Amino acid sequence: MDLSIPQELTDFAAEVRAFIRAELPDDLREKVIGRRFDILSADEKRFWQRKMVAKGWGAPAWPVAYGGTDWDVLKRHTFNEVVADEGAPMPVPFGQGMLAPILIEFGSEEQRQHFLPRILNLEYFFCQGFSEPGSGSDLASLKTKAMRDGDDWVVSGQKMWTSYAHQANMMFCLVRTDPEAERPQQGISMLLIPMDDPGITVRPVITLDGEHHTNEVFLDDVRIPGANLVGEVNKGWTYAKALLGYERTEVARIGLSKRLIKMVKEAAAKRTVNGVPLTETPAFRRKLASLEIELKAVEMLNLRMLSNVRRNLPGNEANMLKIKGSELQQDLTELMMEAQGTDALRFDRDAALDQNIDLFGDVDYRGDVTANYLATRVVTIFSGSNEIQHNILAKELLDL
Amino acid sequence: MDFTLTESQSLLRDAATRLVADHGDAPDIWQRMAALGLLGIGIDEAHGGTGGGFHDHAVVLEALGGGLVRSVYIPTVVVGAHLISTAGTDAQQAVLLPKIVAGEMTVAVANAESASFEPCERIGTQADRIAGGYRLSGVKPVVMGADTADVIIVSARTGGGPGGREGLSLFLVATDTAGMVRHGYPIVDGNGAADIAMDGVALGAETLLGTEGEAASLIDLATDRTAAALCCDAVGAMAALNALTLEHLKTRVQFGRPIGKFQILQHRMVDMTIAEEMARSMAVYGADEADGDERVARGKAVSAAKSKIGDCARTVGQGSIQLHGGIGMTDDYAAGDYFKRLTAFEMLAGNSEDHLERYAFLGTA
Numbered sequence: 001m002d003l004s005i006p007q008e009l010t011d012f013a014a015e016v017r018a019f020i021r022a023e024l025p026d027d028l029r030e031k032v033i034g035r036r037f038d039i040l041s042a043d044e045k046r047f048w049q050r051k052m053v054a055k056g057w058g059a060p061a062w063p064v065a066y067g068g069t070d071w072d073v074l075k076r077h078t079f080n081e082v083v084a085d086e087g088a089p090m091p092v093p094f095g096q097g098m099l100a101p102i103l104i105e106f107g108s109e110e111q112r113q114h115f116l117p118r119i120l121n122l123e124y125f126f127c128q129g130f131s132e133p134g135s136g137s138d139l140a141s142l143k144t145k146a147m148r149d150g151d152d153w154v155v156s157g158q159k160m161w162t163s164y165a166h167q168a169n170m171m172f173c174l175v176r177t178d179p180e181a182e183r184p185q186q187g188i189s190m191l192l193i194p195m196d197d198p199g200i201t202v203r204p205v206i207t208l209d210g211e212h213h214t215n216e217v218f219l220d221d222v223r224i225p226g227a228n229l230v231g232e233v234n235k236g237w238t239y240a241k242a243l244l245g246y247e248r249t250e251v252a253r254i255g256l257s258k259r260l261i262k263m264v265k266e267a268a269a270k271r272t273v274n275g276v277p278l279t280e281t282p283a284f285r286r287k288l289a290s291l292e293i294e295l296k297a298v299e300m301l302n303l304r305m306l307s308n309v310r311r312n313l314p315g316n317e318a319n320m321l322k323i324k325g326s327e328l329q330q331d332l333t334e335l336m337m338e339a340q341g342t343d344a345l346r347f348d349r350d351a352a353l354d355q356n357i358d359l360f361g362d363v364d365y366r367g368d369v370t371a372n373y374l375a376t377r378v379v380t381i382f383s384g385s386n387e388i389q390h391n392i393l394a395k396e397l398l399d400l
Numbered sequence: 401m402d403f404t405l406t407e408s409q410s411l412l413r414d415a416a417t418r419l420v421a422d423h424g425d426a427p428d429i430w431q432r433m434a435a436l437g438l439l440g441i442g443i444d445e446a447h448g449g450t451g452g453g454f455h456d457h458a459v460v461l462e463a464l465g466g467g468l469v470r471s472v473y474i475p476t477v478v479v480g481a482h483l484i485s486t487a488g489t490d491a492q493q494a495v496l497l498p499k500i501v502a503g504e505m506t507v508a509v510a511n512a513e514s515a516s517f518e519p520c521e522r523i524g525t526q527a528d529r530i531a532g533g534y535r536l537s538g539v540k541p542v543v544m545g546a547d548t549a550d551v552i553i554v555s556a557r558t559g560g561g562p563g564g565r566e567g568l569s570l571f572l573v574a575t576d577t578a579g580m581v582r583h584g585y586p587i588v589d590g591n592g593a594a595d596i597a598m599d600g601v602a603l604g605a606e607t608l609l610g611t612e613g614e615a616a617s618l619i620d621l622a623t624d625r626t627a628a629a630l631c632c633d634a635v636g637a638m639a640a641l642n643a644l645t646l647e648h649l650k651t652r653v654q655f656g657r658p659i660g661k662f663q664i665l666q667h668r669m670v671d672m673t674i675a676e677e678m679a680r681s682m683a684v685y686g687a688d689e690a691d692g693d694e695r696v697a698r699g700k701a702v703s704a705a706k707s708k709i710g711d712c713a714r715t716v717g718q719g720s721i722q723l724h725g726g727i728g729m730t731d732d733y734a735a736g737d738y739f740k741r742l743t744a745f746e747m748l749a750g751n752s753e754d755h756l757e758r759y760a761f762l763g764t765a
């Protein structure tokens with residue numbers, strides 16, 4: 001047992017930090033740490049991703065052969081933490097974090113050659129077409145169907161909650177290819193679908209923070225070449241399950257929580273209650289301390305679990321990290337709101353920073369803190385709700 | 401003890417609920433409330449009102465919260481009109497109250513300046529005497545309804561110093577007075593508010609509301625009435641939101657059955673229902689004390705209600721979004737609107753933490 005951090009890792013963290021500080025434009029950093037859920041444009045995401053690729057840091061978790069790194073989990077963890085802390089954009093997760101590992105494991109060599117480089121530099125911006133109006137937690141009941149027509153697939157149906165479909169040019173999509181299969185899980189396949197097909201309609205779904213992150217996607221006789229099928233027909237469920245595991249490791253979001261806690265402290269230091277800075281108020285100090293401890297606990301849990309594996313977290317560790325990481329994120333956005341007091345009430349999305357603002361001093365008219373609180377309610381709902389995570393753990397880990 | 405509504409309160413509830421159901425989001429809702437006599441509650445008959453006490457307000461407020469009505473009922477009727485009725489001169493009452501009753505004038509109340517469970521002590525806005533009146537300078541953040549108000553009741557120091565309860569006075573400031581600057585915006589639930597700044601605003605002596613230098617007890621009264629009223633509104637919102645969530649549990653099907661069949665969701669829904677009942681009980685308690693004259697008893701009751709109901713609001717609001725799943729996150733579905741209303745409720749007029757502190761402070765005083 002030795003929990004010390006090797007000097008080499010500390011040096012590496014400093015190197016990453018220096019690189020980001022030198023390369024990341026202020027306005028981009030501002031947007032990332034603007035306390036709102038991802039509001040970067042596709043171009044901004046591409047700009048930063050390509051900078052990282054040029055540095056060799058575009059997809060640290062991938063094998064070296066495809067443009068990844070040979071970093072061990074601890075080094076990747078360190079990297080992610082610095083990226084989050086510095087307010088650099090996180091990689092778009094769908095292509096890089098979810099689809100790519102599936103292609104590497106289950107895709108054809110042609111698919112790897114074609115898709116991986118384009119995912120890496122974000123020429124292909126993927127979105128995730130899993131959920132449907134009637135199929136959320138019960139994903140396997142999905143109805144969007146794909147019929148064979150010669151070598152092609154013809155897809156019709158509706159996807160729901162397809163985040164960033166309005167920025168994406170590709171979608172990895174679960175479709176029903178065998179309606180007769182004995183179990184619904186056995187009749188599902190995964191297709192890679194270009195978003196510019198005339199049969200595709202994307203409609204915005206505005207979330208509680210007033211932003212456009214997600215969409216409904218309608219597919220009407222969309223024709224897809226057979227080469228865009230991932231792996232084998234009717235094995236889509238296997239791939240989806242593996243993929244959701246990759247997705248969930250991202251959700252612990254330790255680096256993000258570290259940044260949030262810093263912001264809470266900054267806000268609290270500026271606010272006084274009864275003339276005393278909030279940071280010196282016993283009740284608030286205890287809450288802050290308790291979340292800082294929770295963060296440490298989740299981080300240690302994450303590190304301990306990571307240290308048992310070389311690359312990706314298998315099932316149940318990811319389930320646990322998803323639950324605790326998401327709850328922590330929500331608690332922090334809640335405390336952040338409390339730290340801002342009544343100032344957090346202002347919810348002027350269009351930011352009428354127009355008249356006489358200097359009279360009112362340093363106030364936030366954008367309502368970012370509150371918007372972030374509202375938007376962060378989603379983290380216990382998506383990528384497998386926390387109730388579903390509990391069900392899985394009860395069944396798989398505890399055999400209940 | 402009798403927790404039942406009187407006959408006239410039942411009628412009032414029915415009328416308010418019907419109005420809200422039919423016209424809750426109509427642009428002329430305020431005029432409709434006036435036509436129904438709702439804006440005259442608590443105002444005496446001589447000035448066109450219908451009299452009544454805080455429990456009557458409570459009935460209306462619950463309907464407003466339940467129907468997500470955006471209005472200035474709290475600052476104008478529950479607090480503003482009450483301050484004018486309590487402390488105004490005959491002339492002030494004769495001019496202002498009939499206009500409020502008729503829906504022709506709205507009022508905002510600007511007291512707190514920085515976070516405190518004791519707003520009086522933190523008031524720094526200065527009112528200097530000048531010939532024929534006063535000159536006001538200061539800033540008041542996040543004043544409910546001040547974006548559209550015709551008159552703002554502003555507290556300021558005519559004497560004493562920061563940290564004290566002495567030397568505070570109230571002024572009726574017309575919002576078109578020269579030098580009064582407002583920056584209006586929607587708060588998180590869509591209701592309006594404004595930051596106001598006064599840099600040497602000249603006021604006539606007739607704008608003084610109540611006795612110069614003795615407004616502290618009125619400011620406490622305004623603070624308590626605002627908080628108690630918000631509690632009633634929040635209970636209405638919680639009840640409506642719980643009904644919506646329950647309906648969703650019964651109709652949303654996953655894994656071949658309504659999600660309400662999953663025990664973990666059942667238990668959470670039960671907790672949310674208990675929270676609503678606790679909140680309703682505390683709102684009644686707060687409302688009952690809100691008309692009281694005794695500062696400590698009233699303050700403790702209201703702070704107890706505000707902090708407890710704040711916690712309940714969080715349980716119900718967050719729980720509802722979680723149980724709805726993705727649909728709870730969309731901006732054009734009512735659950736989100738209720739959640740935002742409850743989120744605003746928590747922050748307005750002191751959050752749960754502030755009121756916990758205040759309760760402890762008053763309890764040992």
Ligand SMILES: Cc1cc2nc3c(=O)[nH]c(=O)nc-3n(C[C@H](O)[C@H](O)[C@H](O)COP(=O)(O)OP(=O)(O)OC[C@H]3O[C@@H](n4cnc5c(N)ncnc54)[C@H](O)[C@@H]3O)c2cc1C
Pocket residue numbers: 127128129130131133134135136137138160161162163164207213214378381382383384385386387388391652654655659662664665722723724725726727729
């Ligand atoms: C902002 C946002 C972005 C999203 N982005 C994407 C995306 O890019 N791609 C994509 O495919 N999907 C996306 N999703 C969808 C997300 O994964 C689903 O919302 C999630 O799977 C829950 O499904 P649902 O919304 O249908 O809720 P439901 O499944 O209807 O769940 C409602 C409630 O019931 C509970 N529940 C359901 N079944 C059980 C059970 N068996 N036991 C106990 N409790 C249960 C849930 O936990 C939840 O509390 C997104 C959702 C949102 C809100």
